[in-house]
Amino acid sequence: MxxxxxxxxxxxxTAPHPEWTPAADRPDGWGRMVGCVYREAPGGIVxxxxxxxxxxxxxxxxxxxxxxRDVAKNGKPVAILLGNHFHxxxxxxxxxxxxxxxxxxxxxxxxxxxxxxxxxxHPFQPGDLLPGGLVAYAISGLECPGETVFYDRHHRALIxxxxxxxxxxxxxxxxxxSWAEKTPEGRERYQDEFRASLRRLGTLDxxxxxxxxxxxxxxxxxxxxxxxxxxPGWGEP
Numbered sequence: 001m002x003x004x005x006x007x008x009x010x011x012x013x014t015a016p017h018p019e020w021t022p023a024a025d026r027p028d029g030w031g032r033m034v035g036c037v038y039r040e041a042p043g044g045i046v047x048x049x050x051x052x053x054x055x056x057x058x059x060x061x062x063x064x065x066x067x068x069r070d071v072a073k074n075g076k077p078v079a080i081l082l083g084n085h086f087h088x089x090x091x092x093x094x095x096x097x098x099x100x101x102x103x104x105x106x107x108x109x110x111x112x113x114x115x116x117x118x119x120x121x122h123p124f125q126p127g128d129l130l131p132g133g134l135v136a137y138a139i140s141g142l143e144c145p146g147e148t149v150f151y152d153r154h155h156r157a158l159i160x161x162x163x164x165x166x167x168x169x170x171x172x173x174x175x176x177x178s179w180a181e182k183t184p185e186g187r188e189r190y191q192d193e194f195r196a197s198l199r200r201l202g203t204l205d206x207x208x209x210x211x212x213x214x215x216x217x218x219x220x221x222x223x224x225x226x227x228x229x230x231x232p233g234w235g236e237p
Contacts, residue, residue, distance in 0.1 A: 001059045002033075006218065007155050009040035012210055015051035015063075018089060028176045028235030030165070030213045037159050037210055038067075039152070041132035044076030044102070048150065048159055049087040049212060050094050064097075077103035079131035083161025084144035085115040087212070092118050107131065109138075109146030137201060139163045141194030143181045149201060156207035158221065163198060165234045166214025172224050174198060176233035198229050 003013045012035050017024075020032040037048035053059035071078060078098045080091055091106060095118060098104040105121040107130055113123055124130060126138035126148075133154060139147040142162060150159040158164075162179065164172045180190035206221035217224045 001053050001063065004216075006157070006208060006210065006216070010152070010155050010157070011038040012036065012216060013038065013063075015053050017051070026235070028178045028233075035210065035212050035214075035216065038070075039132045039134075040074065043131055044078060045071060045074050046079045046081060046130075046132040046134070047094060048081045049083055049161060050080060050090060052090050052093060068097075071098055071102065075102055077105065080104065080106050081130060081134070081150065082106070082108040082112065082116075083148045083150065083159075083212075084109070084142075084146055085112040086144055087161055088116050088118060091116075095119075109136070109148050111146030112144075115145070134159070138197065139194070140197045141190040141192070142175055142179055143186065151201075151204055151206075153205075156205050156221070157210055158201060158204070158206055158208070158225070159210045161212055164209060164211050164225075164228060166209075166211045166216055167234070168215050170217050170220065170224060172209055172211060172214075172217055172228045173231060173234040174228050176236050178235075195229050198225070202226050202229070 001015055005011050014033040014035050016032050017034045024030050034051055036050045039046040053063050080094055095104050106118055107122040108120045110123040110125050124136050126136055128136050134150040134152050137149045149163055162175055167173045177190055180186045202225055209217040209221040
């Protein structure tokens, strides 16, 4: 597990994906460690696509103790945001832990309703203003309906589910065609809609791109987004 402070009130931590296997390490796959985001805001703490370390481990004990302290010190409700339904993972554990005090709620894309086992208190649509002042941007063409990139204007940051992956060296790459729905219609949507929806992010003022898979971009995020959209997808030649 790795914890990184990105800015005042903005942190990224990594935890092992519960469904990872070595087969996922193929060129167009994804690594074992996944990035999650902690965001402090006037209305409370925002957790984006949160994962906890393996239950019963020493890292899990230290993780929950530290988060409990932060939540208690903040004293305001915890809002959990999901960027797609695949990232539900440990959501129920976070919801249950803070439900009674100070309160917790789940915010998820409206298109994921019916795909999540957790209770969604606040379905959101593209363009909605979310906890922490984040804005939801819909990304079309991937296998997961409701794929969302969150824009944090205060930190000039894009917080991504699966649309972008970190390639190291301040670079990112877009999700490959193999991450689209495995049907002719899915391939067509990817080719027609995916990069077009990402290009819209190029109009935003972006310094950081915080990804779930790979290393985040900490400077010159706008240039990284524009370069990625015109480059081959993750793991593609």
